[in-house]
Amino acid sequence: MRNRSLLPGAPDAAVPANPVRPGTELLRRQNLRSVLSALRLNGSLSHTDLSSLTGLASATVTALTADLEKLGAIGREEQTVAGVRGRPRVLFSRSAAFAHVVAVQIASDALHYALSDFRGTLIDRFSLARDAMSSRPDRFLAEMAGALERLLQRSRLHPSSIALLSLCSKGIVDPEGGRLLWSPVFGRDPVDFQPLLAAFPQAALGVENETLLVAQALSRRNLPQLAGPDGSTGLVALSLGHSIGLGIARSEGPGGVLSVTAPNFGHMLNTVDNRLCRCGAYGCVEATAGFYGILRLAFQVPENTIPAKFVPLSEMEKIATAARQSNRMAQYAFRQAGLTLGQGLSRVLSLAGNLPIVVTGPGTRFFDLLKAGMEEGLSQSLHVRLNGPPVIETIPDEQSLVFEGHLDRALTAVDERLTASR
Ligand SMILES: [Zn+2]
Structure with a gap:
């Protein structure tokens, strides 16, 4: 989060430092x-x-x-x-009125805007389908600026009462610089969100990876089934859809300080093959396990073509129905996707330790078709053979998780800023 010096509610806001060590x-x-x-x-x-x-x-x-x-x-x-x-x-x-946060989720088909007060109470929320022209960063920023203005007008809040403008997206973000570096929609065209701050004189800017927020929300929900046998709490959040996201949350130290990261799992090299990924590389996890990867295998489209920028869920449902009716290519496509996910996850567990896995996103609809491949992929690693398979749970409602995690992280950031020295 890039800092400005003060918070809106308090003209001289940072807590005064005592003359101590x-x-x-x-x-x-x-x-x-x-x-x-x-x-x-x-x-x-x-x-x-x-x-x-x-x-x-x-x-x-x-x-x-x-x-x-x-x-x-x-x-x-x-x-x-x-x-x-x-x-x-x-x-x-x-x-409640001390400060407010604006949280925007940038999804591939829509933008979800939310406004919350300092207590975390939701004041307003709306979604807008994305303008077809807005795959150009400048058009996209103009579209966002208009929606943000509307959000403020509806709530009748003064722009200076916003302490944080927090954005999240799939892809690779630069939280410090307030930029989106690579995303499914803009590709390698970076999007710099700093200009949006012009309308919010007191706000800081935050840009987060979407699946990191899912991991944050899950760890706050404190699901008992996710607590490790040694009392540790940590989890891996896996998002299945058009792209593949991963977040790791761990609670560390005696006070249980939460640390959340989002390694670039979707574009991690899984296997050297000819399957072209949207990022331009070959053999990424997403190139086999993302929706377009599954569609490409099911319809035997050449592996070096990207079938579509966005595969509608109805298309995926058709492939799933075919697989459930024993269509061999459809079954093979889901099995390969599951295998790739399992192998990728086994590497994550080898590096991060034995953590439970929560699977979310639209791809959970096809979990019955992915599960066997996933288990097979996991069991191929020594780590899983020694430690046993991880607990895997599915929570389909990704949208609520992203929203919960987003507000939680945004308000935590506002608290940090409030207590930081100038
Ligand atoms: Zn890739």
Whole structure:
């Protein structure tokens, strides 16, 4: 995320640094983030609950909440219980209007816009089909600028109340530079989103990989079936569709700090063959396991042609129906896709350790046809033979995962910026 100096809600916003050693200051910022994060995940909390959830001493919580109240980032509310005498209970919560975030998901067929307040409450959300002309970056940016203006007008918010404009896409992103470096839609034409910030004087810019956000959301859902036998939590998110995405989430250290990455799995070389990938290379995972790879094999299209820029789901359903009715080429295509995914995943597990796998995206509709190949591909590696096959779960609703992960990551970034020194 590229930083601007201040947050909208507070004219002199960064939490004032005390004249203390750098290590102490770092710890204080981390503690401030813990308090903000606990309030975001739980809504309103009493002093006692904040202390037990964050593991911070009571006096520390008093000092931190006082700082955050002074900034306007959190507020307090006194709750009197009817019929009970004595002091009212004080509950802290994040101040909804302190800052806002705009989250935009750039999908191949549509753009999904969302606006949330500082508490994480959704204020507005709409989707727009992509303009056919907008495969040119300049046209695309103009289209986005118009939609962002509409989002602000509908909510009647002042542009300076937006603290973060966060975008996500499939492909390879440059989060620091605010750019999309390679994507299925624009290919190698980089898209620089910085010009969009002109309309938001106080906002920082974030660009994230879409499947990284899926991994982030899954780790927040804290699915018990994904916890490792040693109490560790981590998972691999695999997105199946026209392209193939992968995210790895791990919770590290005693405080469970979440770290999420999105290695370039879809365009990892799987096998030296003649299957041309949309990226221009041969033998990528996607060239066999992406929708167009499956279609190409099923219809015996020459391997060095890219069948279509976008394969409609209805076409894939037809191939799947044929495979389920024992059409041999259709079965072969899905099996090859499964095998490629299994082999690729076995490499990921060899490098990252034994993690459970969650499969999501439109390709989960065909999981029955992919499963046997996937298991075979996984079992070909020594790692899986020694450790046993990974737990694999499917969660088809990718859209909700992307959205959840996006807001979570965006608000975490706003908290980080708020607590960072100037
Ligand atoms: Zn590729």
